[in-house]
Amino acid sequence: MSALLAVLLIAALVFGLALLWLEARHRLRPASPLRLSSANWSVKRKGDERLEVKGTIAIRNPHARMEVFVPEIELKPTLLGRVDLADVQVTTSLKPQHPDEEARADGYWFAYIVKGHKTTQAEVRISISGPAGSDLRKLVDTLWLEILWTNYGPFGRLQKRDGVLIPLRRPAAAQPDTANWRQGDRCSVLPIRTHLLGTLDDPAEVLRHYAGAVLQPGDVLTIGETPLAVMQGRYNHPANLQPSSLARLLCRVFHPTSSLATACGLQTLIDNVGPARVLCAWLLGTALKLVGSKGWFYRLAGEQARLIDDVTGTTPPYDQTIVLGPADSAAVCRQLAADLGVAVAVVDVNDLGRVKVLASSPGCDEALLMRALKPNPAGNANERTPLVLVRP
Structure with missing residues (x-):
């Protein structure tokens, strides 16, 4: 018996050491401390045939001592719309705004060192031109901008790929006199259309803008878990x-x-x-x-x-x-409910009738949501209706 116990103890020790080795190897793997973010995006119309998009990307180094090179950076824009965009032309430019070095006049991105606890940034300009006589706003509705950049330092050479979604036009907000309510099981359901959502959007502002005009006391406003996650940058x-x-x-x-x-x-x-x-x-x-x-x-x-x-x-x-799934869903629901004055829930629904309420604000009638969302009124295709309003 003592021999068996000794074998079990040795096996448990070996397994524990193996787990520690796995964790140590995972945490010590090559990684760059640099973080990329973007802000201050604007879309200006230059006549019917041209749009100019402008914004800023920032590269931050939170590490105290490590210095990291950014030798290469490239912009890869992709336009989304509902028609053939083959005749739409896109040009990009990137102008460094380093705190300690002047940008080159020819637009060349020279290898730059981001020192510990420092941040650099660059101005992005994107010109979108449609064919002669076109109304560009009717052709494109979203710009997906991928930023391909290289991190070079003690960890080696890492290729990074980040993406930011920039809305070029937005649908009208839901209005009481035009809302297309659907009848459900002892409730009414209103799918609410929005623009494609991304990290530039604030959940509270999105819900207030698109649903605020139709909200009434007793309503439950739901948001899909994936749209919330992408707004959080997950x-x-x-x-x-x-x-x-x-x-x-x-x-x-x-x-x-x-x-x-x-x-x-x-x-x-x-x-x-x-x-x-x-x-x-x-x-x-x-x-x-x-x-x-x-x-x-x-x-x-x-x-x-x-x-x-x-x-x-x-x-x-x-x-x-x-x-990933959204972070802190319960806290998000509580805050949104306090801002909007109605119950809010984060849900995961599919076409098979599966309804999962990930989180909801206090007092939310989850049984009502299970009945109302079972037919999946938001859809799983390209409906762009991440918000669903449920009224008992």
């Missing part, structure tokens, strides 16, 4: 990920339709909760599955394991990225 291009051996191995055991069935999808979860938790969740989940108890991996790995949407899992242009 998406990442697979090019930014470096799948570990654990991710490459374990992703093969998930169902092919799962968002965790690719190395990058599973690596996103590992980056969020750590490799030790993912491995333990898989081991325990597999053991419990063998005795007939299913679903334990997702319970043990945390909420994000169910909420991650892999490539193709969301509407363009986010279909090329991996989108």
Whole structure:
């Protein structure tokens, strides 16, 4: 008996050391401290045939001592619309605004060092021109701007890919006299159309602008979990990920339709909760599955394991990225409800009648939401109706 106990103790020690090694390797992997953000975007109309988009990108180094080079940066614009855009021309320019070095007159981006606790920025200009005689506003509605940039330093040379969505036009807000209500199970339901949402949008402003005119006491306003997540910036291009051996191995055991069935999808979860938790969740989940108890991996790995949407899992242009679930959903609902004066809920709904209320403000009637949202009034295609208003 004592020999068996000794073997078990040694096995537990070896397993614990293996978990510590996994975590240490994960945390010490090559990484750049640089962070990219953008702001101050404006869209100006230059006649019917031309639009000028202007904004600023900032690169911040939060590290105290590490100095990181940015030797290359490239803008890759993509226009979205509902017609053929082959005749629409797009040109871009990027002008450095470094705090300690002058920009070159020819527009060349020279290799720049971002020192510890410093920030640099650059001005972005994008010109969009339609064919002669066209009304450009009727052709395009969204600009997806990808920023491809290189980080070079003690960690090696890393290629980074960030994207920002810039609305070029916005639909009209819902109005009481034109709202197209649908009759549900002891309730009325109003899907509310918005522009494509992104990191430039504030959730409170979006809900107030598009739904404010039709809200009444007793209403419940819902927002999809993915639209909220992209407004929070919780998406990442697979090019930014470096799948570990654990991710490459374990992703093969998930169902092919799962968002965790690719190395990058599973690596996103590992980056969020750590490799030790993912491995333990898989081991325990597999053991419990063998005795007939299913679903334990997702319970043990945390909420994000169910909420991650892999490539193709969301509407363009986010279909090329991996989108996490939203952060602090309960706190967001409480704040939005206080701002708007009605109950607010974050939901995940699909065409199979599955309704999951991720979070809701105090006093929200979740049973009402389950009835109202079962037919999926927001849709899963390109309806662009991330808000649904439910009225008892």
